[in-house]
Amino acid sequence: METINRPCTAFVGTSKIAEGDVLEVARKAKLHLDKFPDSSLLIFDDLTSAQVEIDFRGSADEVVERLSRNKENQSEKPGPGRPKLGVVSREIGLLPRHWEWLALQPGGASVTLRKLVEEARKANSHQDRIRQSQEATYKFMTAMAGNLPHFEEALRAFYARNKALFETLTLAWPEDIRKHLFKIGEVAMSDSARAQ
Numbered sequence: 001m002e003t004i005n006r007p008c009t010a011f012v013g014t015s016k017i018a019e020g021d022v023l024e025v026a027r028k029a030k031l032h033l034d035k036f037p038d039s040s041l042l043i044f045d046d047l048t049s050a051q052v053e054i055d056f057r058g059s060a061d062e063v064v065e066r067l068s069r070n071k072e073n074q075s076e077k078p079g080p081g082r083p084k085l086g087v088v089s090r091e092i093g094l095l096p097r098h099w100e101w102l103a104l105q106p107g108g109a110s111v112t113l114r115k116l117v118e119e120a121r122k123a124n125s126h127q128d129r130i131r132q133s134q135e136a137t138y139k140f141m142t143a144m145a146g147n148l149p150h151f152e153e154a155l156r157a158f159y160a161r162n163k164a165l166f167e168t169l170t171l172a173w174p175e176d177i178r179k180h181l182f183k184i185g186e187v188a189m190s191d192s193a194r195a196q
Contacts, residue, residue: 007046011144012039014174022052023064030060042143046184047132049139133187134159140184148173163189 010018010029018028022043029041033056043052056063092113094102102109121128137158145151154169166189170178182189 008043008052009046010043012041014177016176023067026054026067027060027064030056030063049136129187133185137185144177
């Protein structure tokens with residue numbers, strides 16, 4: 001998935017200043033930085049909580065244009081595989097018995113591996129979403145709330161899926177941080193996740 005199309009959120013200190021796709025957030029963040037150049041700005045990918053790095057040199061229009069150009073350049077790079085079909089070739093390591101089994105399957109190794117991956121994705125999709133929500137929440141919490149009161153207890157409550165205790169322990173935290181935590185941690189804290 002292309003990072004530029006993903007939703008993200010920008011924070012200055014403990015306050016949210018922008019949310020949306022990367023281009024929208026980059027523009028708003030740049031306008032903020034123009035007014036307050038000493039701001040401590042962090043931008044997080046909402047799906048993974050990875051920090052998004054942006055080159056803020058130039059005007060807001062230049063920042064957005066540069067990001068758009070980078071996206072176009074990345075999508076135009078030909079690579080191994082069948083790019084027109086969306087197939088990307090990468091190396092995987094299997095034991096000889098795995099290669100022997102794959103060679104005997106109808107359609108060959110690539111078709112069989114794609115089918116196996118799709119089946120696994122379908123079978124584990126809910127559990128994968130819970131895990132992804134947990135990882136994103138942990139990353140964001142560590143970056144933005146690691147020094148806040150009851151951090152460790154709140155983290156334990158989160159992993160125990162004790163929503164009521166988590167809400168209580170984070171009550172004194174800055175509102176924008178709490179709202180973002182509940183947004184990205186919603187899947188992990190849901191009733192269906194607690195039933196797992």
